[in-house]
Amino acid sequence: MITDITEKVTPIAAGLIKQFDLYFDDVDISLVKFVENDYGKVTKFLAKCHAVGSLYEYFTGCCYIIEFACPIFNTLTDKQKEIVLLHELFHIPPGGTDPDNNMYMKLRQHTIQDFTPITERYGVNWQWKDFEAEMLGDK
Numbered sequence: 430m431i432t433d434i435t436e437k438v439t440p441i442a443a444g445l446i447k448q449f450d451l452y453f454d455d456v457d458i459s460l461v462k463f464v465e466n467d468y469g470k471v472t473k474f475l476a477k478c479h480a481v482g483s484l485y486e487y488f489t490g491c492c493y494i495i496e497f498a499c500p501i502f503n504t505l506t507d508k509q510k511e512i513v514l515l516h517e518l519f520h521i522p523p524g525g526t527d528p529d530n531n532m533y534m535k536l537r538q539h540t541i542q543d544f545t546p547i548t549e550r551y552g553v554n555w556q557w558k559d560f561e562a563e564m565l566g567d568k
């Protein structure tokens with residue numbers, strides 16, 4: 430089952446885009462939708478960023494859909510969820526929501542495991558259990 434959670438996620442996403450402004454340039458968050466997809470079983474991925482493409486953009490009014498895979502996504506802490514969200518947002522390149530830009534509705538690929546600003550800020554092991562303690566510096 431797919432649930433539209435755009436209203437809930439947009440303010441959080443907007444906050445992250447503001448924090449990492451340099452990397453997002455002019456991404457228009459109102460052209461991004463967020464859905465929770467319940468696969469009913471554990472999936473190999475936590476989330477995916479889909480570039481919509483012109484045909485579906487016509488019907489959905491958005492350029493990107495970020496999909497969170499449940500139930501596995503809900504096993505994460507709130508902070509981890511936020512980083513997964515940030516990771517997926519990074520798949521939207523600068524200009525990705527601008528029809529006049531050549532990156533319009535394209536996806537940005539990451540290096541090795543994650544995007545550099547995420548590894549710089551949160552380290553490479555943020556998926557693991559000790560991540561929060563590590564990030565707070567109490568470890």
Ligand SMILES: [Zn+2]
Pocket residue numbers: 516517520539
């Ligand atoms: Zn990715």
